[in-house]
Amino acid sequence: MQEQCLWTQGAQEPAPVTETLDGALRTRVCVVGGGITGLSTALHLSASGTEVCVLEAGDIPTGGSGRNVGLVNAGLWVPPDDIVKALGEADGERANRVLGGAPAKVFALIERHGIQCHPTRTGTLHLGHNAKGCEELARRRDQLVARGAPVELIEGEACERLTGTRRIRAALCDRRAGTLNPAEYTRGLARAAQTQGAAVHPQPGDGHPA
């Protein structure tokens, strides 16, 4: 048995060319962890002229960034009204706005830096397979539509056509969202950060296999 990640098999975005850090280094900002969070931080800092170095304990990617499902979601699983209830009106609506705009930012970043990560922008479907799930989807649809989001609840034959099954009773289509290959995206972020001047030092072999 061999453990291998499907996302890196036949990947088009090459692994970034990096060197293990050997010795001391002085920098303005040190980012610990070369996943999506750390690499995006490094990319944006270096693009704004800040000297930055990323230290990664394993390879790029090692953590969840290279192994997740690849959904580029517009928001949390938590319905927007519940976010407002938890954070208050101002911060809650700000969180809803920022999260709703996240896919547009991700896809713009991919385009700007030519990241080869097989992005699709055809939307995603959140599926309801029982009455409770469908009620929840309808509730979410109402709250998102009230905020101007391009979402649609699909039922009946149209739902069967899209999902390929009658077991799914309703699907909430969110056209802001999409998918990508997360391992390629993470590699591409590392390359883009390097191009902007960031130093990226992984420690291949010490973390999990890429």
Ligand SMILES: Cc1cc2nc3c(=O)[nH]c(=O)nc-3n(C[C@H](O)[C@H](O)[C@H](O)COP(=O)(O)OP(=O)(O)OC[C@H]3O[C@@H](n4cnc5c(N)ncnc54)[C@H](O)[C@@H]3O)c2cc1C
């Ligand atoms: C099963 C699963 C499916 C998911 N599906 C999706 C999805 O479809 N869409 C989505 O948006 N999100 C999804 N997520 C969530 C997403 O993967 C994470 O939010 C994201 O990867 C977090 O990125 P990160 O950079 O913060 O962490 P990580 O990707 O885990 O990166 C952290 C890095 O820090 C390194 N590190 C840790 N400690 C040190 C140290 N002391 N020194 C140096 N380096 C260190 C690790 O080796 C690692 O590479 C999913 C998560 C899981 C588990």
